[in-house]
Amino acid sequence: MRVITGTARGRRLVTLEGNDVRPTTDKVKEALFSILQFELEGRQVLDLFAGSGQLGIEALSRGAAHGVFVDKSKAAIAVVRQNLETTQLSSQAHVLQTDSLTFLKGCGKRFDLAFLDPPYGTGLLQKALALIPDVMRPGGIIVCEAPLEETLPENVGRFRLYRDYKYSKVRLWVYREPEQEE
Secondary structure, eight states: OBOOSSTTTTOBOOOOOSTTOOOOOHHHHHHHHHHHTTSOTTOEEEEETOTTOHHHHHHHHTTOSEEEEEESOHHHHHHHHHHHHHTTOGGGEEEEESOHHHHHHHOOOOEEEEEEOOOTTSSHHHHHHHHGGGGEEEEEEEEEEEETTOOOOSEETTEEEEEEEEETTEEEEEEEOOOOOO
C-alpha cells in the first residue's frame, strides 16, 4: 500500500495485520481520487473508521488542508500516526481514538469531504450515514466504501447519491448536495 501522488507520492504505508483489516486497494483508491481530483485543494477532510489512514493521507498529499482521523482501535491509531510521520503530514492532521458514532454526535467541527469505510457487515455504515450530514459543510462530499452487494440509501439528510462505482467486490458511493436553485 502506497501514497499514489502528491507531496507524499510513493511513500509506503503500513496497515494492521489480521482478518478484520481490509485496506482499500490501490486500484479502488486511484479510481476514487480520480473522481475527487479537482475537489481536494484546501479542504477539511474526515477519515472516519480510519484504519491505516490511507484515504485521509492521500487527500492530504494531494492538497487537502487538514485531516481528522478517527478510529476506536488503539492499534489502528498507532498505525495512522506512524503513516502520518512517514509521509511528513502529521502537522496537518488530528488523530482521535474514539468511537466513530460518538465522535459524530459530539463533533464541533465541519468537513468538506468525509470518507466512511467501516468494517463490513456491522451496520456501522448506515448508523454513520444518519449522523454525517450534521458535520458536513455546504457543498461537501461524502464517500462510502461498502461490499458490492450492500445497498445504501439514495438520500442522506440534505445529500443525494451522486453516483456509485463498482470495482470487483466493492462499491464506492458518492453523495453530494443537489445544486442550489437560484
